[in-house]
Amino acid sequence: MIKYLKCILILFILSGIASMSLALDKGSVVGMWLFDDGNGDIVKDSSGNGLDGNLINSPGWVKEGKFGGALEFAFASANNVRVPLPHNDTVTIAMWGYYTDLPTTNIGLLHVQEGDFENADPGSKTIGVWVENTKMLWGRIIPAGVGNINFPKSKSLDAGTWYHIAMVIDADSKKATQYVDGEEVGQVDYSGKLTAYDFANIGRQGNETWEGMIDEVIVLNKALSSQDLKALMKGLQMAFPVEPKEKLSSTWGELKCSIR
DSSP: OHHHHHHHHHHHHHHHHHHHHHHSOGGGEEEEEOOOOOSSSEEOOTTSSOOOEEEESOOEEESOSSSSOEEEEOGGGTOEEEEEOOOOSSEEEEEEEEESOOOSSEEEEEEEESSSSOOOOGGGOSEEEEEETTSBEEEEEOBTTTOOEEOOOOOBOOTTOOEEEEEEEETTTTEEEEEETTEEEEEEEOOSOBOOOOEEEETEETTEEOSEEEEEEEEESSOOOHHHHHHHTTOHHHHSOOSOHHHHHHHHHHHHHHTO
8 A cells, every 4th residue: 555655646746747847838948958968068958959059168067056967167267158049039048057256347147149259249249147246137138220228237146056047038028027036136128129149158248257157058939937937947857858758658657567
């Protein structure tokens, strides 16, 4: 009887995981970088879309990030990860960030730009997310033909703490919103069309690198809700399984056999 009850409990948990996975549309994922590779100078795109990234100036592989491994960046090393990124006017970008110090005016989580090259020009930052040396989270978008639109600085982030940081740019609602740990911290009006871009620098904005770790970066071509973002916070492999679909079905089969 105890063995039977344990199996029922495991089945219930797996059912919950499957339900959460179905609640988020994997078809809307543009790129997903878990940073679990552990070595090398390429970071794998786990979405299956082939947007693998190049490590620039050797960010460090860390075994214990927020979920599994992570990458560690340093301002003094001017490093980052450069990934190809198809243009969309509606986009959600989310990641875990953990900084250890504020050695410069800003430390950059993300810089989305046109072109695969080093670019410190503020006008190239179609999408930017960073923390300035006041501890305040900041960000920017550049809609087509409009010029820079800066987010309000309304959320302070402490060193030595993991935060889930997201930006949702919604062409339908004509709003762009920043979130921390699934809660809205700032919003701006948005024309509905972004300036061209085709690459993203993760761990850097302009010429200023993140100081600390980054984990589980995801980009989607739809506007996620606060509830969706909180689902992502449970781990991308739960929200969007990267294992073969057969793995779950075989697990169910094994469990059914074990309780006969």
